[in-house]
Amino acid sequence: MRLEGDDTPLTDACCHVLGMPHLCPSGLSENWLWKELGHRHWGLIAKAFGRAEAGFGPAGEPPVYAAFRRISLQGGDLGGVRENDALDVRSTVTYLSETRVVSRHVAACRDRLVADVEMSSVFVRRQAEGVNRSIARVRIEGRGHTMPAFGAMPAQPSGTGHVLSGHVTGVDERDLGTLVTEPCPHLDFNGAGLLYFSSFVAAVDRAEWHFLGKRSGLFTTRERRALFHANVELGDRLAVRMLASGDGAECRHRALLSTVDGRLLAEIATCRTKL
Incomplete structure (x- = not known):
């Protein structure tokens, strides 16, 4: 350019x-x-x-x-x-x-x-x-x-399949559970009134902390990939389903973010390693 x-x-x-x-x-x-x-x-x-x-x-x-x-x-x-x-x-x-x-x-x-x-x-x-x-x-x-x-440029996906599967997390995933949060307009939305892209990543970090606890604090991000599909309205709740893999030396997971009624919003795959 x-x-x-x-x-x-x-x-x-x-x-x-x-x-x-x-x-x-x-x-x-x-x-x-x-x-x-x-x-x-x-x-x-x-x-x-x-x-x-x-x-x-x-x-x-x-x-x-x-x-x-x-x-x-x-x-x-x-x-x-x-x-x-x-x-x-x-x-x-x-x-x-x-x-x-x-x-x-x-x-x-x-x-x-x-x-x-x-x-x-x-x-x-x-x-x-x-x-x-x-x-x-x-x-x-x-x-x-x-x-x-x-x-x-890579072709954009036509559906809402798990397109990030395998990019970071591998194939042996286990379902850690789903964390439901409500984004705050003072913290998570940008000046255009949209849930800011960094807030999707932050929601995944909160879910990691929720499911892994103090173990999460031992890791730092090595790789992160995200694909965004849609946005939310003020007051919508966000469901973060976390699928994890890896061993004690790494923290690997893939998160599926959706509205509580099941509309897929984003997919975020993360690889962290010990400090």
Whole structure:
């Protein structure tokens, strides 16, 4: 992806001196990292389209947002950073079309990889004002350029099968149970009124803590993959069903997130290793 009339690749880089907002007891806060990279993803889109305001689309029409479809983290060494470390983050838009955007973010500390992240989003708009279940995918015509850097994009699944099965967790899964939570608008929803993608990941972490207890605190994320299908309304409850595998040296699980009436919202597969 390059800016129109400019031969410079569309990239962004920054450095964070890590303090309490960036950290958790096991090192870098993954929840903070997702929020930061989500913001950077949005900023690169706005830069590509020459817009800084919230939402895209014609004036007078409901805004168009970039909703995350897939996210992945690999090569994770979140437990390898401490307070006052300098975290360097370099972000690049690797694909841009009228419907989809993919960005890649590499976070490093002292020349050591902390996380290699890829994020894919689609443009969406509510078809009924204030109704999150009415969100539909849309195109932004006549803007941007197409430059796939890592080959063709993977095909989007047509159904709601367990498409992440085997990517992280393996085949010997055991059902740990289902945790039902109610997302809080002050904590879990973003400025567009949508349950933020990082809140889905946070719900899985809460379920892990619920089912594994103190053992969960011994691990740090090595790999995480998520596929998002739908969003929820304010007041909806979230059911997190957790299927786990692995041995004492690793914590592997796949979570199926749905509404309590069974509508699949997201699938998140996680691999953690001991600190």
